[in-house]
Amino acid sequence: MIKCKTSKEIGGMGHSMKRKEDARFIQGHGNYIDDIKLPGMLYMKIVRRPYAYAKIKNIDASKALAIPAW
Amino acid sequence: MKKTINIKLNGTDHSVEVEPRKLLVHLIREDLSMTGTHIGCDTTSCGACTVLIDGRSAKSCTILAIQADGKEITTVEGLATAGGLHPLQEGFKENHGLQCGFCTPGMMIRAVELLGKNPNPTESEIRWGISGNLCRCTGYNNIVKAIQYASAKMRGAELPSTEPEFV
Secondary structure (H helix, E strand, C coil): CCCCCCCCCCCCCCCCCCCCCHHHHHCCCCCCHHHCCCCCCCCCCCCCCCCCCCCCCCCCCHHHHHCCCC | CCEEEEEEECCEEEEEEECCCCEHHHHHHHHCCCCCCCCCCCCCCCCCCEEEECCEEEECCCCEHHHHCCCEEECHHHCCECCECCHHHHHHHHCCCCCCCCCHHHHHHHHHHHHHHCCCCCHHHHHHHCCCCCCCCCCCHHHHHHHHHHHHHHHCCCCCCCCCCCC
16 A cells, blocks of 8 residues: 555545546546537448558449438 | 327336337437436447336336326436435446446336345345446446445435545
8 A cells, every 4th residue: 555645635646636537537428529519510420441452433322312301 | 100108217207109119218318308318239238228117127218108008107317306316326326337427317217126036145146236238447346336325325324435545
């Protein structure tokens, strides 16, 4: 065990500190990215190229654009 | 075809129209806007979505909303009372039982049932008890300590030290 040279009230080296953010996390108010709702929000999916090494000459997005987004 | 279901979420009655395919976790998060319950893996592996259904812990990403019809659901938002934080919430706070906090609601909800059935569990019983809940930040030592703290507090026993151990 480490012996602290200062009292708990003074704190400093060797003392543990209580985190400020815990209160909201333990009560379910974390607000992670998936918790955020904004008007007109869209969802994104990344389509990865089927070739390991190739030059992109053009992208045909017509199929994707045909899907109603909202 | 939508179906109307009645659930009690954290003490409040709700009557909602849901599609039969809707998962319980989506009902809680999207329709009822309680985002404290998290979706970590969507495959019943991680336990971030754990809620209490009539007092029993269950992973809400593997239960359909319509299966919860007529049931009482408790999520992390329902743990604290007017009297203050739940002993488990206090335990996690005092023992540094969380970093990012993503697994924490599921961990605490799981521990509610664990301590309900076994008010004074051993360390290995706690570890076994939370084995369906994954934490990717801290490892489990402080989570186990947090549950031991809550166990002591709920039994009215002497609280274990929350000072960290140094070697």
